[in-house]
Amino acid sequence: xxxxxxxxxxxxxxxxxxxxxxxxxxxxxDPESNGTVLExxxxxxxxxxxxxxxxxxxxxxxAKEIATVASFDLSVAGVFKVLDPASFLDKxxxxxxxxxxxKDVGAYGVVKYKATADTIEFRLYEMSKGxxxxxxxxxxxxxxxxxIVHRWCNEVVKYYxxxxxxxxxxxxxxxxxxxxxxxxxxxxxxxxxxxxxKNSSTNILPAWSPSGGQIAYTSFMRENPDLYVAPAGGGxxxxxxxxxxxxxxxxxxxxxxxxxVTLSKDGNAEIYIISASDGSIVKRLTNDKAxxxxxxxxxxxxxxxxxxxxxxxxxxxxxxxxxxxxxxxSTNGSYNTTPAWSPKSGKHVIAYTTRDGGxxxxxxxxxxxxxxxxxxxxxxxxxxxxxxPNGRAIAFARAGQGVFIANADGTxxxxxxxxxxxxxxxxxxxxxx
Amino acid sequence: MSMNEGxxxxxxxxxxxxxxxxxxxxxxxxxNAADAHQPELRDVTVIEASIAVRKQKVVQPQKQVRTPxxxxxxxGVNHDDKKDPPVDPKKPxxxxxxxxxxxxxxxRFQHGDPDDPAGKxxxxxxxxxxxxxxxxxxxxxxxxxxxxxxxxRFTPPEIxxxxxxxxxxxxxxxxxxxxxxxxxVKTDDDxxxxxxxxxxxxxxxxxxxxxxxxxxxxxxTTKWLCFKFSVTK
Numbered sequence: 001x002x003x004x005x006x007x008x009x010x011x012x013x014x015x016x017x018x019x020x021x022x023x024x025x026x027x028x029x030d031p032e033s034n035g036t037v038l039e040x041x042x043x044x045x046x047x048x049x050x051x052x053x054x055x056x057x058x059x060x061x062x063a064k065e066i067a068t069v070a071s072f073d074l075s076v077a078g079v080f081k082v083l084d085p086a087s088f089l090d091k092x093x094x095x096x097x098x099x100x101x102x103k104d105v106g107a108y109g110v111v112k113y114k115a116t117a118d119t120i121e122f123r124l125y126e127m128s129k130g131x132x133x134x135x136x137x138x139x140x141x142x143x144x145x146x147x148i149v150h151r152w153c154n155e156v157v158k159y160y161x162x163x164x165x166x167x168x169x170x171x172x173x174x175x176x177x178x179x180x181x182x183x184x185x186x187x188x189x190x191x192x193x194x195x196x197x198k199n200s201s202t203n204i205l206p207a208w209s210p211s212g213g214q215i216a217y218t219s220f221m222r223e224n225p226d227l228y229v230a231p232a233g234g235g236x237x238x239x240x241x242x243x244x245x246x247x248x249x250x251x252x253x254x255x256x257x258x259x260x261v262t263l264s265k266d267g268n269a270e271i272y273i274i275s276a277s278d279g280s281i282v283k284r285l286t287n288d289k290a291x292x293x294x295x296x297x298x299x300x301x302x303x304x305x306x307x308x309x310x311x312x313x314x315x316x317x318x319x320x321x322x323x324x325x326x327x328x329x330s331t332n333g334s335y336n337t338t339p340a341w342s343p344k345s346g347k348h349v350i351a352y353t354t355r356d357g358g359x360x361x362x363x364x365x366x367x368x369x370x371x372x373x374x375x376x377x378x379x380x381x382x383x384x385x386x387x388x389p390n391g392r393a394i395a396f397a398r399a400g401q402g403v404f405i406a407n408a409d410g411t412x413x414x415x416x417x418x419x420x421x422x423x424x425x426x427x428x429x430x431x432x433x
Numbered sequence: 434m435s436m437n438e439g440x441x442x443x444x445x446x447x448x449x450x451x452x453x454x455x456x457x458x459x460x461x462x463x464x465n466a467a468d469a470h471q472p473e474l475r476d477v478t479v480i481e482a483s484i485a486v487r488k489q490k491v492v493q494p495q496k497q498v499r500t501p502x503x504x505x506x507x508x509g510v511n512h513d514d515k516k517d518p519p520v521d522p523k524k525p526x527x528x529x530x531x532x533x534x535x536x537x538x539x540x541r542f543q544h545g546d547p548d549d550p551a552g553k554x555x556x557x558x559x560x561x562x563x564x565x566x567x568x569x570x571x572x573x574x575x576x577x578x579x580x581x582x583x584x585x586r587f588t589p590p591e592i593x594x595x596x597x598x599x600x601x602x603x604x605x606x607x608x609x610x611x612x613x614x615x616x617x618v619k620t621d622d623d624x625x626x627x628x629x630x631x632x633x634x635x636x637x638x639x640x641x642x643x644x645x646x647x648x649x650x651x652x653x654t655t656k657w658l659c660f661k662f663s664v665t666k
Contacts, residue, residue, distance in 0.1 A: 037600060038578065038582065038660050039660070039661050040582055040661065041663045041665045042586075042589065042665055043664065043665045044589045044593055044664055046588055046590050047590060048592050079590075079591060103626065103630070106630065108590060108593070126623065126626070128620070128621050128622050128623055128624075128626045160592045160594065161592055332492075354493065356493045361493075363494055372494040373494060373497070374495055374496040376496065377496035378496075410496055411497055
């Protein structure tokens, strides 16, 4: 009897020890140091605190602009928390720092710079490395100061994440006017906006080519909604597809040779693949009495997502780009539209517009894991998402307010980059280094 | 006329058979008749029966809400040049804590009374000895230490560089305050910064809201209590 009880006690103790060992961050002795040190463990999570103090020497006018642009860039990168300059203690002039004073305000990294008439020199410091900069770059002051800052911030993102940044990329969208709508393009942060369509008709649904050199869009300039491709800088457009009925919703193949479009030449809206150069039909992908529209070509080229109401309300479907049967992937709510693929390789994530109650919001869906992430909530009506070139951010239109960008992991608040009535947002490819 | 016992048995058996037959024959006949009128399978009309199940409402995903970071208050700098720096009345006299003079108290070297096997109750835990670190098994599963661990809030950022394991130590006092911190193993990556921030945060928290060290952990106050910081994979 006593032996049985001993066994029970032994098992109970073993279980308790096991549970204690399994709990992350559990307090236990360290065997390597004769049980003298407590172990503390935690996951890597949250944004990286970084400071961008405004340089107080050199070209002070440029210094303010550099700090503003760099702070904005890093704050929307999806991985940084840019610290409030009001808390800064280190007043060290020039490119040097006092690491302890930056640690005292919670900074892990600090960006210092100095602008002269000829160059802008940047330094990235990590507090753990003291006064030795982790990254140094010097750029000749040729052209736009903003562009130089974007290039530097891309270096910072690459240093930390190994991924290319999206600073310097462009966003296209439809700007609504009175009775017309025009295709606009702008820097991702809203600067340098310009008209691409340059006509007084209705122009909708822009789509950047993979190279960034062209924009496809639908225009009613010849009454019928035909598909055009124009130089991204805004030159004369070329008519690519003018089938009877709709020629809309273009999405480029990754190699830029083809376009997935919605055509209604036979009366019903169906998804087709056409040649990007002459509009000839390469393949018909859907054949259903329901409405099939809004194609989006996956970054690996193998799949096309689209919207269909074949099962009732509009839902997101996927179909092999080479043809095959379509499969519904969205299951939340009764109204899901405007799919856009994440460019992250190895992932199959789609962002789309979903109706929740009386408003529309942006969500993402990992098709493999079925994980959904909400990007917007209780912030107006949000539609037509498009991923940044590195997949870290999503641009979208907020009804009556403009174009916004938000973290693609659902954290943080969206930031407005363009004010006005906008739809049909499409984020262009990464800028050339 | 009277029947003998054998005749009575025969009559009762015959009666029982007669009653059984009277009951079972009509029953069997009726059953066969019913089977004879059963339709062929091909003539049967199938009515599908199903149970109505209320469709489970699909809930829309909810947006992540990140807990706002605690405001970072600058430390160690007085912005008012005319104002004297604040004096922390709780800060111990460092000289008395880390006196380099040799300790001449020979009582500390005395052993227990060998004639008294039960020993004597410990009434003092001794002074802080900066050359000693931590302690052993007493840490396992202790709630006070568990809370201390939780209060560390070691959270390196998602993109923090490095995979080092810094080791930081605190000097506790019996009232639960932290009078000093140091790093035994100092690394040169972001995990060091995260560990320093965690120790600084713990020091501030425990000095603002001290939790007295329980009696059984008082030996902690005589040596550095160290933490090994690592990232959960």
